[in-house]
Amino acid sequence: AQSVTQLDSHVSVSEGTPVLLRCNYSSSYSPSLFWYVQHPNKGLQLLLKYTSAATLVKGINGFEAEFKKSETSFHLTKPSAHMSDAAEYFCVVSASHGSGNTGKLIFGQGTTLQVKP
Amino acid sequence: EPEVTQTPSHQVTQMGQEVILRCVPISNHLYFYWYRQILGQKVEFLVSFYNNEISEKSEIFDDQFSVERPDGSNFTLKIRSTKLEDSAMYFCASSEMGGQYFGPGTRLTVT
Numbered sequence: 001a002q003s004v005t006q007l008d009s010h011v012s013v014s015e016g017t018p019v020l021l022r023c024n025y026s027s028s029y030s031p032s033l034f035w036y037v038q039h040p041n042k043g044l045q046l047l048l049k050y051t052s053a054a055t056l057v058k059g060i061n062g063f064e065a066e067f068k069k070s071e072t073s074f075h076l077t078k079p080s081a082h083m084s085d086a087a088e089y090f091c092v093v094s095a096s097h098g099s100g101n102t103g104k105l106i107f108g109q110g111t112t113l114q115v116k117p
Numbered sequence: 118e119p120e121v122t123q124t125p126s127h128q129v130t131q132m133g134q135e136v137i138l139r140c141v142p143i144s145n146h147l148y149f150y151w152y153r154q155i156l157g158q159k160v161e162f163l164v165s166f167y168n169n170e171i172s173e174k175s176e177i178f179d180d181q182f183s184v185e186r187p188d189g190s191n192f193t194l195k196i197r198s199t200k201l202e203d204s205a206m207y208f209c210a211s212s213e214m215g216g217q218y219f220g221p222g223t224r225l226t227v228t
Contacts, residue, residue, distance in 0.1 A: 034216065036219070042221060043121075043208065043219045043220055043221035043222050044160070044208060044210075044219035045219070046216050046217075046218060046219075049216050090160065095162075102148045102165075102167070102212055102214065103165070103173065104150070104162040104165055104173055104175075105150075105152075105160075105162065105210075105217060106162070107159050107160040107161075108159070109159055110159070
């Protein structure tokens with residue numbers, strides 16, 4: 001069965017410093033992985049996705065994530081945090097196998113990112 | 118940019134009442150989903166829908182729940198007799214290939 005574990009429930013950084021949000025996955029086959037962001041009182045926005053192409057995936061708003069099979073990790077990074085990055089971030093794995101990734105998504109517990117001025 | 122929309126944004130209902138949550142998926146998408154997030158908990162899958170039928174459902178999605186695509190644009194989730202524990206944020210999502218796009222959610226409060 002597929003699962004994701006987000007290693008930190010809260011991360012606090014200063015504005016302008018790097019962001020690292022950690023995620024480990026478990027999958028019996030090559031997974032499709034996603035990061036979603038949820039700002040307060042907003043819906044879930046797709047930040048980026050990995051679907052077995054390039055292992056370094058670039059997303060919106062300067063975020064990127066690297067798929068590392070040997071470490072079963074898919075950590076989210078950003079070189080310089082902005083105040084507007086403060087939100088809840090979810091690491092997600094698709095439960096479907098094969099093309100399309102149209103099966104259900106399995107969410108991690110979420111990491112709250114706080115950005116201090 | 119096309120987006121998924123949901124109405125209402127907030128629904129308050131009494132225990133035992135029926136509620137219908139509405140979603141308008143992105144127009145060229147063929148796969149539709151409902152998820153929910155109870156306060157302080159993970160986002161959980163409820164059901165997926167394709168070609169006018171349920172393709173997968175979770176154990177949460179019992180006989181009290183149903184989904185429908187009544188007119189080719191809307192996608193609804195009905196809870197027949199709400200319970201206190203149904204209080205949650207309900208998210209609709211749609212997909213073509215390669216990623217699901219979520220609506221802003223409906224906050225359901227059962228009193």
